Amino acid sequence: MHIMVVLRLVADLGGDIEIAHGGKDIDREWVDLKLNEFDDHALEEAIFLKEIVGAKVTAIMIDGDGVERSLQTALARGADEARRIAVDDTDGPISSRAMTPVVAAAAAELGADLVLTGVQSPEDIFGQLAPSLGAVLGWPQASAVSSVKPDDGSTITVQQEYSGGVSAAIRLPLPAVLGVQTASRPIRYVTGSKLRQAMAEEIPRIEATAAVAMPDVEIVELRVPDEAGGAVMLDGDADAIADEILRLLADRALLQVC
Amino acid sequence: MKDVLVYIELIEDGVRPSSREAVSAGREIASATGGSVIALIASGEPVGVPTLDGVDRIIHVTHPALGAYTAEAHAAVLADMIAKLDPAAVMLAYTTAGLDLASAVAVTASLPLVAYCTDVTVADGALTTTSQMYGGRLEAVVRAPLPVVVSIMPGAFPEAVTTGASPEIIVQDAPKSLDALRSVFVDEQRPARGSFDLSLAERIVCIGRGIGAADSIAVARELADALNAEIAGSRPVIDQGWLEKERQVGKSGRLVKPRLYIGLGVSGAPEHLEGMRSSDLIIAVNSDAAAPIFTVAHYAAVCDMFDLVPALIERLKAGTP
């Protein structure tokens, strides 16, 4: 099995969010980038599969700021290979929908038979990556996946989660695409020497063989939603707030033992 | 190209509420385009069509492969219907099926897609939406030409109400591709009857990633005990293995409506709010004044939970408010 994991960096929004001049994006000059949380789970699941059945894992990212370091970290965590994919200069980050043809072409070229990526990213308002990829590649896919079990080598059984604590096992033949929600085990971060070793590795940069496809949608305004929505703020230090909360609970008869 | 097609999800006892919300969002678009609202119901057996208010027509497709849900089967039916009807908009709710299907059919039908919508309006042949980003910390106003695929946030629109006339039901053949599917439904897991059910709890103390480490759960548990409350967690807390899965609040956990919900170090991502926003009394504690949970809280405290929780426990143990 050759697993391709697609990783994306997203803005790490701190306390104060600055909207860029023009009002259509966050001010990216000052924000830090971090690995998309669910992509992190996808990577962990790939490494987990490698450990239990001996898969080859290739991590890929669309090239940009911070990408080399993230891929080096992926190698340190257990990925076998990593690639940065160079696309023509575009303004700002490339949406999941727009990167779909590029990523699909990479999956075909690398000969991957399982593509894992995060179920969602905080910016994917024009479409999520996994189902889009499945549609472009013509491969079966599932999102909200919380565990992947290899069967006999030609199929996998995934656990797909719904609401209300309900989930289902779905069997998919390879090749397939999965939008991972949670890895089968908590994420293992690497330390010290392994990381330092990986930081010395140069990550090959390959040219995209398909064009970015941006459908005709645009953000006309980006804003911070109205805060507080009517919540009463409890002020003061911890003691004052604790007093206030106890009063609230007592008033509503929520302190009695039931 | 005037009608609006709504993908309807069936659950054990009828129609998923968020599908009814997708119908009313679809109605807003149809009244601007002058078209009808058409519901697509895909089921395994030719079962009776559930009552569905607010639609003009129901298209019912049945095929054995549509009984238990797989993305492949349902995407095939929805894409087939889009090709046949050429609708102005295709509506889905942001659920697991919505995640699977919306982007897939948008690519198949070469349509733009806008997701996480909390508001939709149509003017001059274009759709304008408000869409949530970054766990509700930002919202984007998005413009997309029609036809378009729209995925709506559960809870953002009212459930559709009856239009008076009962909708016409049209039974349609399933596409041939359903006879050669690759995905196979194996089995389903549901919480066992009689097992612990968080949705029955009257009081909940819910911890989020702000708890920081497994060791710190003890202090939150102590607070829950002192309040006679159940302890619960946001998804990352469950994923870390710090609490059992049955104690997860939210979209992929439990829908709760306790008399008291106290959130400690929970940011309030839409997927979390979906599971607790109708609690009677919501008290949210977060060190970040911009945490989205404050938008649904009744009372909000911007402070470090590790300062506040011991102060609460001390008072509860002393027994006098």
Ligand SMILES: Cc1cc2nc3c(=O)[nH]c(=O)nc-3n(C[C@H](O)[C@H](O)[C@H](O)COP(=O)(O)OP(=O)(O)OC[C@H]3O[C@@H](n4cnc5c(N)ncnc54)[C@H](O)[C@@H]3O)c2cc1C
């Ligand atoms: C399909 C899907 C389904 C999902 N289902 C669910 C679900 O069922 N339930 C769910 O919860 N999530 C769900 N999620 C995940 C959701 O998107 C968020 O990632 C998650 O809710 C974030 O959890 P959190 O608030 O605990 O963590 P974070 O968002 O990381 O927030 C931690 C908060 O703690 C605060 N904090 C930190 N330290 C302190 C301190 N000392 N004192 C006070 N505050 C502090 C921070 O300011 C921050 O606001 C789902 C996601 C997807 C894509």
